[in-house]
Amino acid sequence: MQKCLSLLLIIAFNHNAQKISNPAALQSIKIIAFGKTDLDAGVLQQQLNKLSRVPVTISYENKLPATAWCEARNRYLADSLLVYLQQHKKMKGEYVLGFTAKDISIGAGSSNWGIMGLGYCPGSVCIVSEYRLKHKNTGLLQRQERLLQLALHELGHNFSLPHCPNVNCLMVAAKGKMTLDGHKYYCSKCSAVLTKKGILLLDRQRV
Numbered sequence: 001m002q003k004c005l006s007l008l009l010i011i012a013f014n015h016n017a018q019k020i021s022n023p024a025a026l027q028s029i030k031i032i033a034f035g036k037t038d039l040d041a042g043v044l045q046q047q048l049n050k051l052s053r054v055p056v057t058i059s060y061e062n063k064l065p066a067t068a069w070c071e072a073r074n075r076y077l078a079d080s081l082l083v084y085l086q087q088h089k090k091m092k093g094e095y096v097l098g099f100t101a102k103d104i105s106i107g108a109g110s111s112n113w114g115i116m117g118l119g120y121c122p123g124s125v126c127i128v129s130e131y132r133l134k135h136k137n138t139g140l141l142q143r144q145e146r147l148l149q150l151a152l153h154e155l156g157h158n159f160s161l162p163h164c165p166n167v168n169c170l171m172v173a174a175k176g177k178m179t180l181d182g183h184k185y186y187c188s189k190c191s192a193v194l195t196k197k198g199i200l201l202l203d204r205q206r207v
């Protein structure tokens, strides 16, 4: 009986935790660019502004927080960066997109993997890194386009979209491959989920 009660308490706690983590309705998107970057955070802001019906603003911070540094792998821990961004969120309904040139990763010890981006699903903070967008020596313009697609992918997770089986959808899982080329957008199924939630993103042809 004792065990059963504990289990029930854990389930109740998890359920509550999930409810609390559900973010407020989207009112604005704030890009925080950390340190010097090769790609242009201002261009990303303009592109997102053209696609979104909410304002997209930008602010700059000198460097990533030291609390997220992983000395053993010489790169930053993306989940710690999300915690930092969450703590620095100022307004209800504001979604925060961190942007850095530094390499970011998930996992501990030998299971630490470099990644391009990470976002809570659902949630209101995500982080993207340009470090792995250089894949196959692409030019600046193409990398800037990859950055936009990556940002839309991580924001999609924030908006509760899981990975999508449609290879032409930007919510497709990367699985170690470069999937950010080809001027992709949310497929009709993913777009329908966003529209139902009142997250109105405009047609991709505009950017």
Ligand SMILES: [Zn+2]
Pocket (backbone or CB within 6 Å): 153, 157, 163, 173, 174
């Ligand atoms: Zn993803």
Ligand SMILES: [Zn+2]
Pocket (backbone or CB within 6 Å): 164, 165, 166, 169, 170, 171, 186, 187, 188, 189, 190, 191
């Ligand atoms: Zn999709």
